[in-house]
Amino acid sequence: MKIIIRFMLATLLLPCLAKAQDPVWVGNSEIKEVKIFQNGAMVTRTAKATLNPGLQEVVLDGLSPYINPQSISLKGTGDATILAVSFQQNYLVEKKKSKEITSLEQDLDSLSLRLQQVKNKIVVLSETQALLQANKSIGGANNGVLVDEPTMSSFDFSYVINSNVTWYAFYDIKVKDVNSPVELVYKAKVNQSSGEDWNQVRLSLSTGNPAVGSERPFLNPWYLNFYQPRQMYSLQDKANRMDMPSAPAVAEGAVMSKAEDQQDMKNVSVIMSENQLSSSFEIQQPYSIPSDGQDYQVEIQKHSLKADYNYIVLPKLDADAFLTARITGWEELSLTAGGANIYFDGAYVGESFVNPAETNDTLEISLGRDKRIVVKREKLKDLSGSKLFGGNKERSLSYDISIKNGKKEAISILLYDQIPLTMQKDIEVKVEELSGGEHNVETGEVKWKLQIPAGETTKKRLSLR
Helix, strand or coil: CEEEEEEEEEECCCCCCCCCCCCEEECCCEEEEEEECCCCEEEEEEEEEEECCCCEEEEEECCCCCEEEEEEEEEEECCEEEEEEEEEEEHHHCCCCCHHHHHHHHHHHHHHHHHHHHHHHHHHHHHHHHHHHHHHHHCCCCCCCCCCCCEEEEEEEEEEECCCEEEEEEEEEEECCCCCCEEEEEEEEEEECCCCCEEEEEEEEECCCHHHCCCCCCCCCCCCCCCCCCCCCCHHHHHHHCCCCCCCCCCCCCCCCCCCCCCCCCCCCEEEEECCCCEEEEEEEEEEECCCCCCEEEEEEEEEECEEEEEEEECCCEEEEEEEEEECCCHHHCCCCEEEEEEECCEEEEEEEECHHHCCCCEEEEEEEECCEEEEEEECHHHCEEEEECCEEEEEEEEEEEEEECCCCCEEEEEEEECCCCCCCCCCCCEEECCCCEECCCCCEEEEEEEECCCCEEEEEEEEC
16 A cells, blocks of 8 residues: 655646646655654655646655545645645555456556546646636736746645554663762653654654544533332243233333433653643654664653652561652653663662652652661560450550661661551540651551661650550
8 A cells, every 4th residue: 555645736827727747756755854742743744846837746655554634734845836735545556465356456446546636636727727817917928928947846745643653751760879869861762653764854752642632521411310220030930921911111221310421531952842731852863763663762851850868668568678769840841651760879770650640749769679777577465465344355556666777877767657547436546655656647657757877776666555
């Protein structure tokens, strides 16, 4: 299958309604720029052609089969006027099936192609007639002068590819040490199988997605009615009722009115621009993206961001201490959700996920486990147990939490545990000891903010009944 764009044009001055000439085929148009959306892309090309005087049809081929015909835009330079533009798929280049089928399909497609050309010319001739009438106003001996020499014209045209082109964000997050800022490398992985190779072209990446549409949703009336359960019959019951006069039928699924869902809710130089709907990153260095469906990495931006470093431990769930970076100032970077590779002190430590939509003013990144911080959570048997008082049962729980700093420098650490929440009025929870921890009575979370000198151990106790 070959995708072609046809357009008819004429020189500005014509002596009469000239007969259209053989088409000029242009198969070497050059891609100037590609704007990649999260689903789809807009391609801008340029082409040159030598035009003869009179009506001339120009055919641009070698394009993607996924073009949105409504998105085609064409403009030209030179002494010519574009009269009409059409888009079609030429199936004559498909692989052969059988001789009979191929012959019939070729005849059909050839006739369809000729029919389309005739329709195009009908449109062109009417517009050319209007053009000739306008040329009469020039007057004098040169009225309707025909250009004698062939002219070179250039054309810029663009179109949107609806599918088979995507990009998504991913990040490299690099930390030298806890006294240095975070280096955030914003990258994109681009893949496309549009049917056309992009060789050394200027790319721009947009966070917009025209494929999802721009029409806002509308609410339809939401009706409620009483639930009417459907009576169930056994096979014997049904057999016994077959000869009885039937009651008015009720269609299955119509026994209850319900709210119907009528509408689905639907290190490279970079110039960033924003509007109220999306952000765009114009990559200054040319890139090559073949049409092979593989991921190709494009670097967007690098940022040095201020961060506060803390260790976080949740010994009830995990005995390791996790180093985290709380990054501020990220809101102005137009980040999108994506995976992240984490590096600390030049070494790869794992993967994480950046999702700006789920954060507030601080972006928290986990940098990995530090085995030099030893954490233990031990249940105290002497202070734990159960007792009966009349018809009531009382249970006591006590835990000692110890944290040893095996590093050569002091650390800041956030220790988390929890107090259970009761869901029954007959169950009562009393906090006996928290060792200075902050208790959130709504969530049950207990938090300690600790500073532990190098080589020392800190202990906290949590008791409840």
